[in-house]
Amino acid sequence: MSETVESVSALIIQKLLANPKVPRDIDGNCKIMDDLAFDSLAVMNFVMEVEDSMDVSVPLDKLADIRTINDLAACVVDLKNKG
Amino acid sequence: MTSLFSKFDGIAGSLGALMEAGGRNPFSVVIEKPVSSTVGIIESRETLLFGTNNYLGLSQSPRAIKAAQDTVAACGVGTTGSRIANGTQSLHRELERRIADYFGRRDAMVFSTGYQANLGMISTLAGKDDYLILDADSHASIYDGSRLSPAQVIRFRHNDADDLYKRLKRLDGTPGAKLIVVEGIYSMTGNVAPIAEMAAVKRETGAYLLVDEAHSFGVMGEKGLGVAEQAGVGADVDFIVGTFSKSLGTVGGYCVSDHPELELVRLNCRPYMFTASLPPEIIAATMAALEDMAEHPELRTQLMTNAAHLHSGLHRLGLNASKQVSPVIAVTLEEIGQAIVMWNRLLDLGVYVNLSLPPATPDSRPLLRCSVMATHTAAQIDKAIDIFRQAALDAKALPAAA
Numbered sequence A: 001m002s003e004t005v006e007s008v009s010a011l012i013i014q015k016l017l018a019n020p021k022v023p024r025d026i027d028g029n030c031k032i033m034d035d036l037a038f039d040s041l042a043v044m045n046f047v048m049e050v051e052d053s054m055d056v057s058v059p060l061d062k063l064a065d066i067r068t069i070n071d072l073a074a075c076v077v078d079l080k081n082k083g
Numbered sequence B: 001m002t003s004l005f006s007k008f009d010g011i012a013g014s015l016g017a018l019m020e021a022g023g024r025n026p027f028s029v030v031i032e033k034p035v036s037s038t039v040g041i042i043e044s045r046e047t048l049l050f051g052t053n054n055y056l057g058l059s060q061s062p063r064a065i066k067a068a069q070d071t072v073a074a075c076g077v078g079t080t081g082s083r084i085a086n087g088t089q090s091l092h093r094e095l096e097r098r099i100a101d102y103f104g105r106r107d108a109m110v111f112s113t114g115y116q117a118n119l120g121m122i123s124t125l126a127g128k129d130d131y132l133i134l135d136a137d138s139h140a141s142i143y144d145g146s147r148l149s150p151a152q153v154i155r156f157r158h159n160d161a162d163d164l165y166k167r168l169k170r171l172d173g174t175p176g177a178k179l180i181v182v183e184g185i186y187s188m189t190g191n192v193a194p195i196a197e198m199a200a201v202k203r204e205t206g207a208y209l210l211v212d213e214a215h216s217f218g219v220m221g222e223k224g225l226g227v228a229e230q231a232g233v234g235a236d237v238d239f240i241v242g243t244f245s246k247s248l249g250t251v252g253g254y255c256v257s258d259h260p261e262l263e264l265v266r267l268n269c270r271p272y273m274f275t276a277s278l279p280p281e282i283i284a285a286t287m288a289a290l291e292d293m294a295e296h297p298e299l300r301t302q303l304m305t306n307a308a309h310l311h312s313g314l315h316r317l318g319l320n321a322s323k324q325v326s327p328v329i330a331v332t333l334e335e336i337g338q339a340i341v342m343w344n345r346l347l348d349l350g351v352y353v354n355l356s357l358p359p360a361t362p363d364s365r366p367l368l369r370c371s372v373m374a375t376h377t378a379a380q381i382d383k384a385i386d387i388f389r390q391a392a393l394d395a396k397a398l399p400a401a402a
Helices: A005-017 A032-036 A040-054 A069-082 B006-022 B062-075 B090-103 B114-125 B140-148 B161-170 B195-205 B227-231 B280-295 B298-317 B336-348 B378-394
Strands: B039-042 B045-049 B107-111 B131-135 B152-156 B178-183 B208-212 B239-243 B253-257 B328-332 B354-356 B367-371
Touching: A005 A040, A005 A069, A032 A040, A040 A069, B006 B336, B045 B378, B062 B280, B090 B107, B090 B253, B090 B280, B107 B114, B114 B140, B114 B178, B114 B208, B114 B239, B114 B253, B131 B140, B131 B161, B140 B178, B152 B161, B161 B178, B161 B195, B178 B195, B195 B208, B195 B227, B298 B328, B298 B378, B336 B354, B336 B367, B336 B378
Parallel strands: B131 B152, B131 B178, B178 B208, B208 B239
Antiparallel strands: B039 B045, B107 B253, B239 B253, B328 B367, B354 B367
């Protein structure tokens, strides 16, 4: 697999910026709920979009440990490598 | 020191803003007295009830009332024990037999609430290496059941069988059983599951299928068994979960299945094992309401006629109401402020519906959830539509010329 945390993080940021409500200056260290003001449902729905781009399923229990964009990217890369 | 309650600061602020915008707390409306299945006293006024789950009006069934009265006199008011210890009376077994027979299934488990039925079945069936595949818009009881389960939990897009298939295919080759969980009618939006398509995915992928027919039991299908009966795919459903607290008008939950292992689920299911069983009078009232439902299929016909009446009336006003006709009709508004004003005006003018705000709604928009009963009269529905028009104008949810 060629994906790295950096490349997946960049893809996530690109997807987030497609939403005009998201601040323009986000980076991989931004906290998804605190800094982007996503509620729990919005996070789950956003993760679904990332799942489809990366062709991977992120189990809900994994989301509990995810705070930042980089955490999500690392989780996706980990799941891809396992798959 | 950190306050234990600081985590509630956000919701306290939201509630304050909500009350300031509309004058009432929408989550603490008191029905001071039920006058009938369709009318209750709220704020000392007779109010039309369009926000209950009493689809067949059976909460006021004379047969169920009599059965409860007779049973409470004979058996007392409660069991004081759990189903596996000291809380199973012959009535509990009789209700399980009757529910299983009504569905034409091998066995049934009766729980103390519908919430516990989902919590118990989902958390017990899906073990450590298994996968739960949930519709994204699932009820809180399904999400909570999945949190209590050690299984991996994956969501698929609401009512999208292709998305379900895609997510199951991603799991090809992984060990562990897969359990798909969907609802018959979704409680907030009234959306009906495309259950025949879901059943086809289940057959093709070898997964198990659990359908929560809480809002569709008594409502859909020739016998009122729900969407799976209506679509002719009952045989594909491994587990049907439901509740007595909607169309049957009492309280309690159940699961019916042909799998003989249901007997073993009883001994592994914590929300079944560690809570008090239903009181005998509730069991008796539920059995009587089930007889009412079986003997009066015309209640279902009337319910759907009434649902179509309200549905077309709300659409004619120009409101963004649910697309499908079902006894749950949601009016979607664009702004929370508008929804608060409109909900308060509806209650001022004598109609009670449910206000549902994000994130309890599927997208980020607020809903006014209306529910219809078989016992609503055509005049009551016309009056409600008229009040909806006025409330929508007052909330500027409709242009003034409408």
